[in-house]
Amino acid sequence: MSERTVREIAVAAKAASRVLAPLDEAKRNAALEAMADAIAAAGPELSAANAEDLKAAESLSGEDALSPSTLSRLKLNKAKLQEMVEQIRSVAALPDPLGRVLDATELDNANPLPGGSVDGLHLQKISVPLGVLAVIFEARPDAVTQIAALALKSGNAVMLKPGKEVERTAIALVDVLRKAVAAAGLPSDLISLVLGRERAAEMLAMHDAIDMMIPRGAKKLVEYVQANTRIPVLGHAEGICHIYVDLAADEQLALRVIDDAKLDYPAACNAVETVLVHRDIADEFVPKLAEHLSRRGVKLHGDSEVLKLTKDATPVADWSHEYGEPEIAVGVVDSLDAAIAHIHTHGSSHTESILTEDAVAAERFLREVDAAGVYHNASTRFADGFRYGFGAEVGISTSRFHARGPVGLDGLTTYKYVLRGRGHVAGDYRGVAGRSFTHRKES
Amino acid sequence: MSERTVREIAVAAKAASRVLAPLDEAKRNAALEAMADAIAAAGPELSAANAEDLKAAESLSGEDALSPSTLSRLKLNKAKLQEMVEQIRSVAALPDPLGRVLDATELDNANPLPGGSVDGLHLQKISVPLGVLAVIFEARPDAVTQIAALALKSGNAVMLKPGKEVERTAIALVDVLRKAVAAAGLPSDLISLVLGRERAAEMLAMHDAIDMMIPRGAKKLVEYVQANTRIPVLGHAEGICHIYVDLAADEQLALRVIDDAKLDYPAACNAVETVLVHRDIADEFVPKLAEHLSRRGVKLHGDSEVLKLTKDATPVADWSHEYGEPEIAVGVVDSLDAAIAHIHTHGSSHTESILTEDAVAAERFLREVDAAGVYHNASTRFADGFRYGFGAEVGISTSRFHARGPVGLDGLTTYKYVLRGRGHVAGDYRGVAGRSFTHRKES
CATH class of the missing domain: 3.40.309.10 (Aldehyde Dehydrogenase; Chain A, domain 2)
Structure with missing residues (x-):
């Protein structure tokens, strides 16, 4: 996996997201349960990887030394593993953010042609996933499972860029999650890892493949991301x-x-x-x-x-x-x-x-x-x-766009308009002799 | 007005937008009616300015020559003036996109302190304006009035950058609109003009003052704007x-x-x-x-x-x-x-x-x-x-963010969360002995 270019990873993530997007809630939840089970079963290997991260972190000294609170966040003990498992299950239990009818309008109540099962012309606005999320985070192992769970629940693929201190743990976690997702019959490329600063910078340039950037961390990180990408950024640099x-x-x-x-x-x-x-x-x-x-x-x-x-x-x-x-x-x-x-x-x-x-x-x-x-x-x-009652929080946005304030699973969705007709054409509604739209609310 | 820097114009627009945002619908509609009346009364001066634009346009030859369809769009005759007036009135007649309760949740049904008029802790999600819109358009006089009307109706200030061919007409139109808005008791800086390519490029850099860019025109213009600004862009470069x-x-x-x-x-x-x-x-x-x-x-x-x-x-x-x-x-x-x-x-x-x-x-x-x-x-x-039944169209978005597909007045709004309590504090909901949130839907 580490040999793929960032573009290859992003393109594979986009393709995987298109497999995931139309699947119903039961399949997404089954994958989430598989992920939770796999993490629960992988305790020893995850602890071993985490021990290496911890050893490396503890050996840093001087300016590079990590604070006690960062070290404590980095550490993956039994209780934290159990929390991660429970967090994935609780995301699975949240209401489905996809396929919700946000609006429904009858545009016409008659058909220009006989036959068909539809009576008239009907427009629906339906919630759908964004596509590919890229998340840049710091030294928190639980961020991996939490973000992956939120992404899958909302029908999105996710590219994860962990902080250097947590790399070995993140590699082990993503490996477990990818296998679990594949075993549940979904593409493993729904969850992928991007390591290193340079590769993170490459992600920022991929506005054609990545649909949302989520920087989770210090003000500097958020400001850097905001200033260096055309991809929409969900987050906040500061709270005054x-x-x-x-x-x-x-x-x-x-x-x-x-x-x-x-x-x-x-x-x-x-x-x-x-x-x-x-x-x-x-x-x-x-x-x-x-x-x-x-x-x-x-x-x-x-x-x-x-x-x-x-x-x-x-x-x-x-x-x-x-x-x-x-x-x-x-x-x-x-x-x-x-x-x-x-x-x-x-x-x-x-x-x-x-x-x-x-x-x-x-x-x-x-x-x-x-x-x-x-x-x-x-x-x-x-x-x-x-x-606020959203069940899960993706982050808090101080942007005025798309999502503002605390953001739940809905913030990881967009919508599409679905129109069902029976040979309806725009020309029929033109001019004084043309048909009129009914524009009757159906929701 | 032309002596102000683009930043001064943007800062004045932001200040004006904050005066407009909390006003109720009646005041915004009164300003729209004043704008319609003023345009109707200013026929002669608008025609004179437009005649100058037309004369300049017709004198162009060779590569610079405008196509017959561009010339016809540029021309402001009596019928078009009348249409502009009617269009402003029809925007005034649309349902108010602001102050709508998008969601309401009771977080708690009891108060920690006696007194007060509120019973419990109540959260509302309310639609509010974006702030300042910047619109770059081509040789269409009617774009000025249509965009200004949509902006005002949705509580936003607008900065207009017209195509060179329509500059004289745009100056005259914006002058009439600013006076009408001022006469209706609102800040004239709700509508302002930015002339010239260099000043347009300056706008693109003002992500701290401008909340949305709307490029209206050819694919090249839209792609240029998308590639050169951090401000969210509403539009589409192409439709395949x-x-x-x-x-x-x-x-x-x-x-x-x-x-x-x-x-x-x-x-x-x-x-x-x-x-x-x-x-x-x-x-x-x-x-x-x-x-x-x-x-x-x-x-x-x-x-x-x-x-x-x-x-x-x-x-x-x-x-x-x-x-x-x-x-x-x-x-x-x-x-x-x-x-x-x-x-x-x-x-x-x-x-x-x-x-x-x-x-x-x-x-x-x-x-x-x-x-x-x-x-x-x-x-x-x-x-x-x-x-689709939106009444007015701001544009069509092929972005996945904020607004997708045909965009009505709602696309020019965002939301804020309003929380009303009686001394409620987060610490009361902490730990096993803490209070529980009720999270009861009120909408």
Whole structure:
């Protein structure tokens, strides 16, 4: 497999995707179950491959050394293997994203020719797979099985480019998955591996064969992919989320929500980075907020107004910075309009929340703020596919195109229009004497 | 206006789009009515500007000379002005594409804090505008008003780059429209003009300010735009549509549909370019088809099998060629599978049709062919926004992303997630003792 060129891999993936696309849900689910069984049975060989990755990773020193958290993510123990197996099964159990009738319209109710089983001209909009996904990810073995499962469930082929640290584990995993897929009667080229930076760069140029790029990793990786491909990219380079504490905010609610939005998981893209406080409540609220955050171990950065109100803060260096740590910027704004303007200037269109008891202010914020998620009296941390009820999350998109916000299996589909007639021709509907379309909704 | 840089124009357009986005339908429709009235009242000045464009166009000679059909499209007479006015009014009358609840889910039915007007945690997915559209078009005055109307109706700002031949007319039209929009209380920067090739190229680089590029014109223009921008492109470079005449086709139906698909409007992207005939009926059907097409003045190109069956054909030079004329390629295939493989190799994923009385073959074709439109016993010419019942057509997309096939006003929108709570935080749903999401569909 490693001798094939990236183009050959992509072309084979496209061909495999066209075999998979028309298959019904039962066949796709059977392949997923086969994948889960195969991973469960391959514990020893997977652990051996992973041990090699771990050994290599632990031998790195100095600048190359991996952080303890990266090493822990890299490690594939029994519990993680079991989780991977369960994750594949849970993807199989999700509702089928394909073949859904998104729209149905009768264009005409009569036939120009006798016979046939169709009565009239009928248009349907049906969900179908995208085709070939290419995923670039970092040192996570579970990314291999999770992405492969999501791709197969949604009828897509997938090309996987793992981080260097996890290469041996990824090779072993993909080998097991390809064999399982083939044993289930599907083309093994539905899942393939692309190794090395240069080959990853080659993928970026294949807009004719690859339908979607999914970079999963640090901001630098996402930005590099976005800047260097014509293939549509699903992802987000950063999450600069704001909470605006309005004039009419409930103080206890505000402290509770800000605490969660910052501390539930500070490294997440949906963690809050900036709190904006209305001037009229700043004197009272900012010291309380500073006291609360300081007690909770959060480092505070403030604008000049905030620095006057608390001694716990240092000046804000950059309002567009994603801390990813228990650190937060706090600023004072004159009005709801000023808060919205600040968000549009410094935000990343990810998730923005207003805290207020004033329903009119809340509705203005929800309507006027341009972001994938706009919240009232809730933590930004809810921006997540599982919390939204999608079952699985492919990623979070800050693009305005195709899919926005948390993306579930639907984000891996597109649609096609299916038209069924009985010799219907466009010329029959031309001119004053022509037939008229009925355009009757059937869905 | 012409002194502003392209970036200044784009930034002003973005700001204007954010003023427009939250406005309700009545305000957008009032602006559209004002635009229609203003165009109706500006007949003399628009005709004067158009006369200058026409004079310049008519003075061109040799290679630069415009074709009679281009000159006729360029000309703005009374009837065309009236059509433009009516077109704006008909866009105003379309259903509002914004603020539609695409999905609604209750995430929880209880509140962690007392008070508030909301009961539980509720998520909505709401349609919103894209932001700023940039449209590059050729010598059509009516493109200015049509695009501006579609943009405004869908809550977007628009930057218009007209062809050189229509510049004076476009300047006059945009001037009238900007004043009308301002008089209706909206920012005039919702509609702006970008003149010249170099400034158009600058637009292509502004992926941070422009949300969608719409190239309207020849294949070369579309391909140039697709290759030179990171901004998502709505459009299609070409339409290589196929009709597959199956073993079990009804002969009369087949001749009728092929006639329409080729001759209703040969220059259209949804006209058929290639007919594939099943081998088992080729001996009988190909001579009849050749006779019919020849009588109708269609030039025939054939593969070696077809050349044996008729003397009216010349060899096919390129199966991926868009004739755009009364010319057609005909080939013989061994099976439905061979037809599908040919379509996937040579098609442009635009619109593909099978003609057959065999329901199983038809359903296989509709399911397996990967294209924006897949038809059974109907002409490819139905691939059109008006015929599909969209009211207005923004364009036809052969991309798999965002919008596919004929695109109506919906294609100019995206969505955002609106979450309303009462101090809900993600931490409450963590661990075995945590609350559970209800994830109850509310739409």
